[in-house]
Amino acid sequence: MTDRAVLFDMDGTLVDSEGLHFDAMAQALLEMGYSLPERFADRITGMSGADCHALLQKTIGFTLPLADYIAGKYRSYLAAAARLKRRGGVDDVLTLLSQTRTPFAIVSNSDRILVDANLRAVDLQHPGLVSVSRNDVLRGKPDPEPYLRAAYLLGVSPRDCIVVEDSIPGAVAGLAAGMTVIGWPEPHRTDIVFPRAAILADPDDLSSALASLLSAPSDIRHFKDKTDVSR
CATH class of the missing domain: 3.40.50.1000 (HAD superfamily/HAD-like)
Structure with missing residues (x-):
């Protein structure tokens, strides 16, 4: 040993799973009335959910609470995770x-x-x-x-x-x-x-x-x- x-x-x-993370984020934000800038996926590699939320606030003026963001993204992610x-x-x-x-x-x-x-x-x-x-x-x-x-x-x-x-x-x-x-x-x-x-x-x-x-x-x-x- x-x-x-x-x-x-x-x-x-x-x-x-990085692609699914981004897709779930994009879907959740779309449902909340937001869209992501081009190549945003490259900026979030390795980041925690809270850090992504903070970056969204700075980048696109996202105003919803962290809990709402997490709930929306995780719902989309978990629905597809089995694949x-x-x-x-x-x-x-x-x-x-x-x-x-x-x-x-x-x-x-x-x-x-x-x-x-x-x-x-x-x-x-x-x-x-x-x-x-x-x-x-x-x-x-x-x-x-x-x-x-x-x-x-x-x-x-x-x-x-x-x-x-x-x-x-x-x-x-x-x-x-x-x-x-x-x-x-x-x-x-x-x-x-x-x-x-x-x-x-x-x-x-x-x-x-x-x-x-x-x-x-x-x-x-x-x-x-x-x-x-x-x-």
Whole structure:
């Protein structure tokens, strides 16, 4: 059994759900009399529901309360969540973790109701699975608290954790927690510039990067300067 653990973001990383998040948001806002600006989806990757609501207030003058926004979006999202699929390459990664007996956890900026719906849809919800939702912490990503909580629940030191993220807020959170971070953007997200301390993986081949880290000495995380998490 490896002495490492892998902590996965959920939306856009394990589950191909970013598109549904945006579609549900757009549908809810349309029903409330609002429309979204072009390319708004690119701006909300990795953001919590509350942060999205705040951005909507600034961007389109959205005036309805957070509770109304959440209720509308979640209603649309949950109605379609059963059709969600795992992101391409995830099956290979899960096989690798099984073969190396590497524990893993799910760390999401989404609320628990969405986390559970996603995990059920892609057949990843099972007894003993460690998952951290936005409801389980005081501060969500980019704060390190969600990743530190997952490490605590797994009983693994943060320095022995490998984070897999598709977003900048998540990568910043993992680095701030003192963990090794793999940036794994979705193939079409060539616009994302991860912090310099993150290790970039091929959007179509996460397993190679992860296998290299799992077989390397634990202090491999020092080969990059992890003090700069600003870019």
